[in-house]
Amino acid sequence: MSKLDALPHGPEFRFVDELVSLEPGKQALGRYLVKGDEAFLVGHFPGNPLMPGVILIEAIAQLGGVVAQSDPEIAALKNLLLTGVRGAKILGAAVPGELLEIEATVEGRLGGMIQVSGRVSTAGRELATAKIMLSGEE
Incomplete structure (x- = not known):
């Protein structure tokens, strides 16, 4: 079972x-290929498909969850969810055929709350950055 199967x-x-690299409980690098057949691309936008910025933020949250749940010294949380987004910046758009590089770093933990910083880029072009909060049950 891969670490991504835990999502x-x-x-x-x-x-x-x-999952390209993982330092358990600390940081990771992941990839996502914008295939072009994703349902959200049909309406965003017809004839000019762009991956929505909120989904770039969701990608950071998903990878952040993998990082947080992989800490060998802290038990995985139940029902881990994205519960906050701060300082998000959408700096560009991804189109079908682009390979996204997603980075996520756990910056801090307090009980069932985890703060993660992350970024999404493609071909050296930064597309999004954000600090997110994940919360779960201990």
Whole structure:
């Protein structure tokens, strides 16, 4: 079982295809290929498909969850959810065929709350940055 299998999302809503590197409990690098057949691209935008910025933020959250839940010294949380977004910046758009690099770093933990910083880029072009909060039950 891969670490990505721990994500609670179904395949239709998973925005990390590959875990490139993982420092358990600390940081990770993942990838996602914008395939072009994703349902959200049909309406965003017809004839000019762009991956929505909120989904770039979701990709950071998903990879952040993998990092947080992999800490060998802290038990995985139950029902881990994205519960906050701060300082998010959407700096560009991803289009079908682009390979996204997603980075997530756990900055701090307090009980069932985890703060993660992350970024999404493609071909050296930064697309999004954000600090997110994940929360779960101990």
